[in-house]
Amino acid sequence: MEWNKLQDARLAVIAKLVSLAPAGYLGRTALMKFCYLLQTVRQVPLGYRFTLYSYGPFDADVLSDLGTAENLEAVKTSVVQYSGGYGYRIRKAERAEETIETGIGLLEEHVRDIDWVIAEFGSHGSADLELESTIVFVDREGARKAERLTISELARRVKDVKPHFEEAYIAGKAAGLYEKRMLRSLAASMVHA
Amino acid sequence: MNPHDTFEIRCPVHGFVALNDWERQIIEQPAYQRLRRIRQLAWTDQVYPGAMHNRFEHSLGVMHTAGLIYDAIIRNSSKVLHDELGYDEQGVKRNRQLVRLAALLHDVGHSPFSHASEELFPDQENGGGKFVHEQYSAAIVRGPLREAIEEHKLNQGYNLEAEDVAALLEGSAGARQGIFWRDLITGQMDADRMDYLLRDSHHAGVHYGRFDLQRLISTMTAIRGKDGGPPRIGIQEGGWHAAEALVIARYFMFTQVYFHKTRVAYDIHIREAMKELLPGGHFPTPEQLSEFLAWDDWRVLGLLASGGGGEHGARLSGRHHYRLVFQTNEVQTPDDKARLVKVRASLGELLAAEMPAGKSWYKTGNTDIRVEDERTLGPVPLSVRSSVVRNLGNNDQVLLYCSPENRLEAMKKVKEALDGME
Numbered sequence: 001m002e003w004n005k006l007q008d009a010r011l012a013v014i015a016k017l018v019s020l021a022p023a024g025y026l027g028r029t030a031l032m033k034f035c036y037l038l039q040t041v042r043q044v045p046l047g048y049r050f051t052l053y054s055y056g057p058f059d060a061d062v063l064s065d066l067g068t069a070e071n072l073e074a075v076k077t078s079v080v081q082y083s084g085g086y087g088y089r090i091r092k093a094e095r096a097e098e099t100i101e102t103g104i105g106l107l108e109e110h111v112r113d114i115d116w117v118i119a120e121f122g123s124h125g126s127a128d129l130e131l132e133s134t135i136v137f138v139d140r141e142g143a144r145k146a147e148r149l150t151i152s153e154l155a156r157r158v159k160d161v162k163p164h165f166e167e168a169y170i171a172g173k174a175a176g177l178y179e180k181r182m183l184r185s186l187a188a189s190m191v192h193a
Numbered sequence: 194m195n196p197h198d199t200f201e202i203r204c205p206v207h208g209f210v211a212l213n214d215w216e217r218q219i220i221e222q223p224a225y226q227r228l229r230r231i232r233q234l235a236w237t238d239q240v241y242p243g244a245m246h247n248r249f250e251h252s253l254g255v256m257h258t259a260g261l262i263y264d265a266i267i268r269n270s271s272k273v274l275h276d277e278l279g280y281d282e283q284g285v286k287r288n289r290q291l292v293r294l295a296a297l298l299h300d301v302g303h304s305p306f307s308h309a310s311e312e313l314f315p316d317q318e319n320g321g322g323k324f325v326h327e328q329y330s331a332a333i334v335r336g337p338l339r340e341a342i343e344e345h346k347l348n349q350g351y352n353l354e355a356e357d358v359a360a361l362l363e364g365s366a367g368a369r370q371g372i373f374w375r376d377l378i379t380g381q382m383d384a385d386r387m388d389y390l391l392r393d394s395h396h397a398g399v400h401y402g403r404f405d406l407q408r409l410i411s412t413m414t415a416i417r418g419k420d421g422g423p424p425r426i427g428i429q430e431g432g433w434h435a436a437e438a439l440v441i442a443r444y445f446m447f448t449q450v451y452f453h454k455t456r457v458a459y460d461i462h463i464r465e466a467m468k469e470l471l472p473g474g475h476f477p478t479p480e481q482l483s484e485f486l487a488w489d490d491w492r493v494l495g496l497l498a499s500g501g502g503g504e505h506g507a508r509l510s511g512r513h514h515y516r517l518v519f520q521t522n523e524v525q526t527p528d529d530k531a532r533l534v535k536v537r538a539s540l541g542e543l544l545a546a547e548m549p550a551g552k553s554w555y556k557t558g559n560t561d562i563r564v565e566d567e568r569t570l571g572p573v574p575l576s577v578r579s580s581v582v583r584n585l586g587n588n589d590q591v592l593l594y595c596s597p598e599n600r601l602e603a604m605k606k607v608k609e610a611l612d613g614m615e
Contacts, residue, residue, distance in 0.1 A: 003552055047322060051364025053380075054373045054423055060381075060558045064551060067559035067587025071524050085419035085571045095527060127422050138366045144319065160369035163278060164423045 005106055006047050010065045012103025013038070013046065013114060015074040015096045020118045025089040028063065029055075029126035033133040034117045035062050040136055041182050042113040050137070054161065056130040057137045066090065074099035120180070128173070131165055134158055135174050135183070142185030149185045151175060196346040202253060206391050210257040215290075215347040216297060220253075223486075224301055224337045228252055230489035231300075234393060234450075235309035236459035239512070241397035241450065248300045248307065251392055259296035259377050259384035261410050263289050269429065270415035277417070277424045278373060287351045292374045294342065294353070295361045296384050301338070302329025304476055304485075305493045308554040309460040310467050315475045324479060327379075331359035332479035333486070373415075376426045381560040382413070382439065390442050393450060401445035404438035416565045416572045427563030427572060436562050437579045444557055444585060451555035454517040457592055461546045462509050466502030467493060515545050515594035518603045523550075524586035532614055533591055539610035543603045546594040559587050 001009070017034050018026050026034075036057045038044040050057035069075045073095040080089055104111060121129060138157050142149050149157075155171040162170070177183050200217050201209040212220070219225060228248040237244040267274065267285055274280040280288075303326050304310045314324040334342065339355040342348070360367030361375060368375065377384055387406060394402030412432025415424040428436045450456065468474045470493065477484040497506050508514055519536050521529045537544060550556050561582075562575040576583040595603035 003549060007549075007551065049322060049325065051327075051379075052366060052368070052372060053364065053375050055425065060560050061551075063559040064556060064587060068525070068551065068589050071586055071589055072527055072530065079574055079577050085566075085569070086573055086577060087419075088574075098527075130422075141366055157366050161366055161372050162423065163370060164418075 001045065001047070001106065005103075007065065007068070008103035009106040010046055010048075010103070011069050011072065011074060012100045013044070013107065014065060014069045015092070015099040016104065016111075016114050017118065018075050018090050019092045019096055019100070020114065020122070022118070022122045025091045027126055028066070028088045028090070029129055030121075030124075031066065031090060032056075032058060032062050033129040034121065035059075036133050037121065037136065038110075038113055038117050040140060042110065042116065044107060044110045044113050052134070052137055052161065056134045069099065072099060131158070131162060131170065132173055132177060134162055135170065135177055139174075139177075139183045139185045147185055148187045151178070151186060154183075154186060204250065204254055204257070205395055206254055206388065207257050210253045212253075212256070213347060215345040216256070216293065218345055219294070219297065219338060219341045222338055222341050224333050225249075225252075225298070227486060227489055228301065228303070230491050231303050232306055232490055233389070234397075234456075235306040236463055236509070237397065237450065237453075237456050239459050239514075240453050240455045241399070244393065244397045244450075246392060246396040248303055251388060252297055252300050254388040254392055255299060255384045256293050256297040258388050258406075258410070260289065260293050262377055262384055262387075262413050263292050263374070265410050265413045266415055266426065269413065270424075273415045273417055273424050277415075278370060283350075287353065288371060288374060290347075290351055291353060291357055291361065291371055292377055294358050295374075295378050298334055298338065298358060299330060299362055299378055299385060300326070301333045302326040302331070302479075304329075305467065305488055305490045306463050309463045310476075311554070312464055313467055313471060313475050315478050327363050329479050329482075329485060331363040332482055334359040334362065336482050337486070373424075373426075380426070381558075381562050382409070382426070382428070382436065386443065387439070390439070390446055393446065394442075397450055399446075399449060401449050402442045404442045405435045408432060409435035409439060414565055416563050417570055419571055425563055425572065427565055428575075429565050430567040433564045433575060433578050436564070436575055437582055440562070440575070440579075440582050440585065444588075447550075447553075447555055447557050447588065448523070452550055452553055452588075452590070452592075454520070454592055455514065457548050457553075458515040458517070458546075458594060459509070461548065461594070462505045462514060463493075465505035466497065466509055469503040469506065470496050470501050513597055516597050516600045517592055518543075518595045518600065519593040519607050521589070521591045523588045523590045525589035525591070532611065533593075535614065536593065536607050536610045539606045540593065540595070540603055541606075543595050543599050543606060544593055545596050545599075548592045548594070550588045550590045557585075557588050 036050050039046045048059040050059045073093045075090050076093040077090045151171050154174050155167050158170045159167050178186050196214045198214050201211050204210045231248040233246045233251050234244045334355050342355045361371050390402035412429040414429050416427040521533050563572040564575050566573045
């Protein structure tokens with residue numbers, strides 16, 4: 001897909017995700033991880049190149065596109081203070097529908113995937129989204145190498161990257177993702193090994 | 194030679210870069226020496242004649258800077274690292290060496306003329322888009338540099354594997370707990386960016402990329418995560434003006450150097466000329482490393498000097514570069530976008546090339562920097578503290594080019610398209 005069209009499609013996805021957010025807004029972490037999950041689990045061709053950080057899969061281009069969506073008045077971002085610190089709130093802006101209309105046609109067969117990611121992950125907090133997207137990332141690395149992992153092996157690898165989480169909690173999250181058919185490196189017989 | 198000897202290399206930015214024998218042995222490898230033959234800023238010397246520096250000196254500078262940042266973070270936040278990531282003294286030493294090696298080797302996978310030719314990397318078979326230079330760097334670390342990394346006597350206490358360095362470079366789970374340091378290699382305040390802004394300014398002879406490196410580094414720290422989340426790298430409260438200066442330096446360097454209209458035109462020409470020179474129009478894959486490593490600036494320049502590179506080779510040799518015929522505002526409004534669409538359509542076949550800022554490797558982006566709140570010790574986005582950073586919009590500028598032969602006609606078309614739109 002040529003650059004202009006690809007960017008139109010990305011902007012449409014960002015505007016659509018924000019429009020569908022259950023709370024009426026998205027945080028930056030949620031936006032980043034939703035784009036990752038759309039591209040990786042549902043193969044939405046967004047052309048991002050996610051690599052792993054301690055806070056999960058990340059591509060600065062998502063934030064760059066968010067900035068462009070702000071310039072084009074498709075979304076607006078504010079920073080709010082709450083008891084735990086500061087957070088971003090990305091809300092729909094006046095030209096959201098126009099932006100969606102311009103780019104969404106390029107991803108026509110994936111429109112339902114945007115509903116899917118919101119339905120599956122829309123209510124999750126940022127710490128869980130970081131963990132879940134990291135589990136998917138580590139799973140896909142294993143799958144690319146044709147590995148068959150047990151759930152404890154997968155959880156151990158994830159814990160190496162995210163030592164903050166208990167291994168049992170990671171394994172529980174991985175089992176949930178597996179049951180929803182989002183993981184590829186786990187053999188069915190290995191899930192409860 | 195005593196493996197515990199240390200060495201120094203003169204550096205125009207940092208004065209001296211100190212290195213141990215392990216690092217020196219790695220630098221002596223042909224895969225690293227090749228960086229002497231990869232220019233840092235491609236054909237930027239056509240605009241700023243001094244900008245003839247290479248990836249060799251930059252990579253040494255990044256290693257030096259990464260070491261300084263690492264030491265500052267350990268000094269400023271050893272308790273956080275101990276409590277949250279379980280660091281002990283040996284872990285601190287091992288990770289320091291890991292970070293320095295990753296910084297030293299982060300660019301070994303560059304193709305000739307650096308980012309200018311990256312679009313000629315081949316497509317990956319798994320549908321993951323084109324390869325990127327970090328994947329070549331990781332492949333070189335796992336291949337030709339493995340022995341130099343793993344077999345040195347200084348590694349006996351660390352047991353570092355080439356895989357540890359490669360995984361940190363490419364951002365994969367193999368980096369394990371070392372992944373925490375990835376922000377120092379590629380992030381909003383990484384050692385790469387700090388070095389290239391200062392070095393590119395120095396060689397180009399501009400002051401746009403200057404900022405207070407010492408202050409910035411001395412205030413870098415690991416900040417506890419919000420809501421009990423993991424720690425992240427950021428800046429102490431006292432350093433936020435230095436961080437603000439880094440963001441501004443990046444903005445100015447982008448607008449004045451990296452996205453300079455003529456520099457961008459030369460990026461287009463060298464890319465198109467190399468497309469003619471490369472078999473199949475693209476570089477060998479990371480699996481074909483010896484063939485890839487045979488490509489450097491010298492080889493390309495030799496081929497251009499002997500008349501290769503087609504039309505674009507001739508434009509490079511004769512300095513008949515494309516001319517800018519239209520540019521949007523840096524912060525593109527919906528009206529700007531409408532104007533761009535109309536001008537693009539009006540130019541038709543006269544439009545020789547188009548370059549959006551969003552496609553540039555140096556684009557300024559929208560990533561925030563974390564500041565450690567003095568009172569709560571939690572993170573505050575720099576954009577909350579700095580009104581300058583808050584108001585620095587994402588740069589979406591698009592440049593349209595025509596050939597010099599068609600310039601007058603193209604200008605006329607642009608004027609016709611814009612008449613009545615202002």
